[in-house]
Amino acid sequence: MSFEKILIVEDDLVVRNLLQSIFLRHKLAVTCADTLANAAAALGREPFDLMVLDLRLPDGDGLRLLEQVSTMPERPLAIMITGYGSIESAVACMRAGAFDYVLKPFSPSQIDVILRKAQTYRQLVKVNSLLSDDPDDADGLLVGRSAAMSRLRQLIERVAPTDATVLITGESGTGKEMISREFYRRSPRRGQPFIKVNCAAISQNLIESEFFGHERGAFTGATERREGRFELANNGTLLLDEVSEIPASLQAKLLRVLQEREFERVGGSRTIKVNVRIIATSNRDLLSYVQAGEFRQDLYYRLNVFPVHVPSLRERTDDIPLLAEHFLRRFTRKHGVKVTGFSDSARGAMMAYRWPGNVRELQNTIERAVILSESGRPVNASALGLPVEIDAAAIAAAAQVWDAPSVVEPTAAIVEAAPTGQEAAAGAVASPGVTDPAGQVLKLDELEKQAIRAALKQMGGNRTQAAAALGISIRTLRNKLQEYREAGDPIDVGMDSTDA
Template sequence: MSFEKILIVEDDLVIRNLLQSIFMRHKLPVSLADNLAQAQAHLAREPFDLMMLDLRLPDGDGLKFLEQVSTLPERPLVVMVTGFGSVESAVACMRAGAFDYVLKPFSPSQIDVILRKAQTYRQLVKVNSLLSDDPEDDDALLVGRSPAMTRLRQLIDRVAPTDATVLITGESGTGKEMISREFYRRSPRRGQPFIKVNCAAVSQTLIESEFFGHERGAFTGATERREGRFELANNGTLLLDEVSEIPPSLQAKLLRVLQEREFERVGGSRTIKVNVRIIATSNRDLMSNVQKGEFRQDLYYRLNVFPVHVPSLRERVEDIPLLADHFLRRFTRKHGIKVSGFSDSARAALLAYRWPGNVRELQNTVERAVILSESGRPVTAAALGLPGDMSATDVQTTSTWESSEPDLASALAPAAPAAEPVSGDNTSLTDGSGHVLRLDALEKNAIRAALRQTSGNRTQAAAALGISIRTLRNKLQEYRDAGDPIDAGADTGDA
């Protein structure tokens, strides 16, 4: 991250000109002041990234001025410069908020070192609140022996060391974000920032500022200059999570950044160049969105340099026991409950369930089961709380605690969607031949009924179903992709 404005406060003309020439060699804009009054006037007009401040000035004490500067909302990093150095003055300056301390005479190489340190430090401070910390379940990332997981591991090994843009697709809960972290950790950029921006969670009115930053006064509320995620991720990796949610108005600007590696902040005119590796994720079929005119084709091809598909649990059923055992070990340690594995019927229930929420749902289910289980006994099918009857084996081995509190597991178990029957819709639990409907069929019937009852209003239907409008949109898109557009003819508005 390059500095944009440097202020030199120095009364010695030779030293002032030397500092100016060093910074100009780095093509950095410099403002000059030979006393504190001029320095105050500069700071009142505009913010600075770095200030070289003489300790003794004609109209005051540089140390006291440092204390004042340290209270500014947009305070620069301050390097104290003095020809009368002592341990006491150095300690006092650092306590007052100085970034560094340099003695006269100094060499240009000394200033170069300070400049590099200051730029690195400033970027670390800026990205600290945005750094995507490793989640606790990263150790489960590549658990599995299925062919699908073997191929995924081989793909990561091959692509991670490169700078290729990666597009990671897969259903919700499959671990797309964790796979992106694995690409980052195995890349040459692993020592640089890893910045995430959730494109679905940022307001459309602010997303451009989130991406590219803004200048002070660019819009109402922009009281200070702010660097965007691209700028903060410079030399590192930027994760565009749920990239399909980027509004069309921003897609052209994003394409330019990916092509040219440069942009301007909102309200600014200075072109900022960045060196960022892009990893994007999506739980949607982006090509389908392209065909519908919802996503730019050129942006799709720019992102889809190296496509990676994360398999659902339905595509790697043989990995379910390994993942369940892994989560069991973790949550027994976390909650201090020593359960003795899974009962046979619990393992059968784990394998029989379709896991629409994938690995995330499996993880949550195992954690809940550990909490509901009695120490020293195996996890039962009842404790898992998955749809279906508790097996006879589990009935016989259920503890006294479980028998006396039968409603606890069922209260925490996922409930089937509830919706009033609508004429013409099959919302019962069985089909015409008396067979119990699968959960996905019940879910589709409930959504169909909610849309009928609300005359196709998606917002009202989502509220009736107790889900978010985004979840409803994703479900409807799944049905359309499968050739069953159950909302055909419905109100496509979300209000």
């Protein structure tokens, strides 16, 4: 985002001409004034982005004008210049709201540096007014051990470092915005603005102004110039949330911006160029919208450069235990309730439920259950309040998934960070792979046995540490060892097996 209009308030003709030539070189519109009275008149006629103000003027102190400007609704950034600098005057100017303080004589390069700093500062101020804090579940991004989440992590790792436009689809509540933030965090633009515009939450009368900004007087109520989201996201990333809701009247203009990277504000004629990476999300089938004539085909293909589908929770039920435990830890900290995990019935209820609201519904359900639960006791099924039947079979099925080792597909290139003990066990397990030395594919129960044997060996026979490294409960590990003994294959023979 660049400045457009500059006001120079300086009575020295040589200095004034030097400043004017510097700003004209940057293709900025310059207005000059040689007195406080002329400067006040100029400020009353039109808004300015930047004011360069001499501290001593023929009709008074520039500090007085600076104090008046600080109360204006469209106040420009102010750079104070003086040939009589002192610490006291510098402090007074900064307290009155000056952006910078420059001593005469100065060089053009000094002004160039200050101009860049001022433009960056103005963009940050505008961007911060739009931003909310990152979601409080940012530390839980991409939690999951399912094959679907493994593939999604691989896609993000490969595509995030590029400038490719990404279209993220999936049901409501699956975490599409979180995924978009992960693309941003892993991109070279992560130090630049990340601006979101919710296309479904803005009225059709205002959405063009939200996208591209407007000039003063462009329509009723446009009392000042406003930068749009594309302009504020310059050099960064723009998230078009629920892009399917963009009205047909705006789709052609959006297509032009995506193709040409330029636009004009509403009511303006000046072409503004931007360098923005686009990430779009939708919970709709955009292709069906195209076929129904409700969404431009060329815009669809421009957005769909790299499609990413976020699976529903029904497609990744193996991740429910990890997500549930993650949300439990967060909300016990947040609300100061010391619950001790989930009861067997609560686990059974969560695994039996279909979760139409996906991860968001799971998160809200667990937060409510934490609040309703007694301190020092586990969350039970009644606290969850899920409309499902829970029987012994459901509880048994849930236990198998809940206590399953956290093993990711062998082809997964990206895995969640694990505790040190688990990393050590994983290293010990890695050598057998999924085939035996003869090249024969091993069955899952044999892989499981090898993993347990390796973990016990790595932990010196300590069952508690081995269970933690494998991501299962100590009870599950004991049951497995008992099964192996009854089958005549006691894998912990020769180890100093302990539970502590």
